[in-house]
Amino acid sequence: MKLVTWNINSIRIRLEHVQKLVSDHAPDVICFQETKVRDSLFPLEALQEMGYPHIHFAGEKSYNGVAILSKIPFSDPDALSWCAREDKRHSSVILENGIELNNFYIPAGGDEPNAETNPKFAHKLQFLDEMTDWCAKRFDADAKRIMVGDFNIAPLETDVWDHKKLKNIITHTEIEITRLAQLQQAGQWVDAMRLHILPQEKCFTWWSYRARDWLATNKGRRLDHVWVTPNLQDSVAGCEVLLDLRGQDKPSDHAPVLVTLTV
């Protein structure tokens, strides 16, 4: 099974890039974040015509929004709300092969890494805490689960272009990295990307629009993640960040992450 997670930053404006992803890599399942479209305007037919008859989406006007596209039939489509808000930051399905797939868009958190003065950062931390409680409560050693998405946190020193310069910048602060570790522990999640792209290697999935020459300067961060339960660890056959899609005309600021599983 080839699985992609991609913060698309508007699904409607980048349908051609989705088509390129499909033509070049033919993923079985694609998880999108930041679709930025209300459900009534979601381009369902166009995506189905690309070869994805099974689509679960949960969106809103302008902001957030997630979608799961699949060649594989699924059941139990769900979309949970977090932090008592109605923003669309989660969706899940159970694939026909029995694997539960969760797609998350964790809040970015604003600019100032102080939860007392910056409500966006407080929201991000609360969101992480709720996810941690949720994972702990429903933990099941026998369940086969995958959790993907734009987590908006780069935990390792090699997940950012300069650890020292970014250690007080949201996405790479100690407090976020600690919360993410607690979340990972609560579900015994395995970082599937880092099974194949070794932790000592730099690995980025996001480059700011503001940096010109994004590839040459390579001031990136690994904000997008694929986590699997331990019983799926040996099924993770490979991982690739699809840089060519970040290099298209009018790209998303995130590159897709492709993980191949032998399931």
Added chain:
DNA sequence: ATGTCAGAAAGTTTCTGA
């Protein structure tokens, strides 16, 4: 620290969030 985007509202320009 902010050089760029996307979407929305109402203005061919400003705001917000990222």
